[in-house]
Amino acid sequence: EAGVVQSPRYKIIEKKQPVAFWCNPISGHNTLYWYLQNLGQGPELLIRYENEEAVDDSQLPKDRFSAERLKGVDSTLKIQPAELGDSAVYLCASSSYSSNEQFFGPGTRLTVL
Amino acid sequence: QQQVKQSPQSLIVQKGGISIINCAYENTAFDYFPWYQQFPGKGPALLIAIRPDVSEKKEGRFTISFNKSAKQFSLHIMDSQPGDSATYFCAAGGLSGSARQLTFGSGTQLTVLP
Numbered sequence: 001e002a003g004v005v006q007s008p009r010y011k012i013i014e015k016k017q018p019v020a021f022w023c024n025p026i027s028g029h030n031t032l033y034w035y036l037q038n039l040g041q042g043p044e045l046l047i048r049y050e051n052e053e054a055v056d057d058s059q060l061p062k063d064r065f066s067a068e069r070l071k072g073v074d075s076t077l078k079i080q081p082a083e084l085g086d087s088a089v090y091l092c093a094s095s096s097y098s099s100n101e102q103f104f105g106p107g108t109r110l111t112v113l
Numbered sequence: 114q115q116q117v118k119q120s121p122q123s124l125i126v127q128k129g130g131i132s133i134i135n136c137a138y139e140n141t142a143f144d145y146f147p148w149y150q151q152f153p154g155k156g157p158a159l160l161i162a163i164r165p166d167v168s169e170k171k172e173g174r175f176t177i178s179f180n181k182s183a184k185q186f187s188l189h190i191m192d193s194q195p196g197d198s199a200t201y202f203c204a205a206g207g208l209s210g211s212a213r214q215l216t217f218g219s220g221t222q223l224t225v226l227p
Binding site for chain 2: 031095105
């Protein structure tokens with residue numbers, strides 16, 4: 001069984017530029033999570049999807065961050081414009097509706113110069 | 114109300130020793146307590162999890178001890194090996210409905226010396 005796939009693995013951009021991250025969850029997992037992980041810290045939830053519906057986006061900075069999960073499968077997280085403080089690892093995870101066992105992708109390491 | 118506090122921040126043990134990492138939570142509605150292991154450049158991977166209806170769960174060399182009244186839980190790694198060197202995160206959350214999300218601790222960087 002393939003795991004959670006994320007791309008790109010690394011991204012370096014200049015501040016004020018836009019950036020997008022892509023996630024493909026484990027097949028059959030209807031719950032998808034985007035997390036932010038700062039260096040030396042635990043993951044922090046940005047948004048959770050149940051199928052195509054965003055059920056918790058309270059921690060998503062909506063002035064610059066947006067996410068979508070069209071058709072309830074893969075998802076895209078976008079930052080526009082990026083700021084220096086956005087440098088971090090962006091993790092995607094998925095789980096089935098009957099479980100809270102979350103499976104994480106390898107993450108995208110974003111560096112904003 | 115949603116915090117999960119983890120200690121120590123870093124831990125160094127000798128091969129064959131016992132590694133102990135502690136966590137405390139505040140939200141009494143939490144009913145699912147997993148531990149995740151993360152290697153550099155990788156995403157966190159589920160190691161072991163416990164529900165509050167039991168006080169201990171053991172899987173191989175890994176044991177979770179859970180104290181519901183104190184709102185604390187801990188991970189014990191017996192016979193620690195150099196391959197166990199990684200960052201460990203505790204987490205707490207719910208198992209069903211809108212509570213199915215996790216709040217993570219800040220992590221413990223474990224180094225097992227050969």
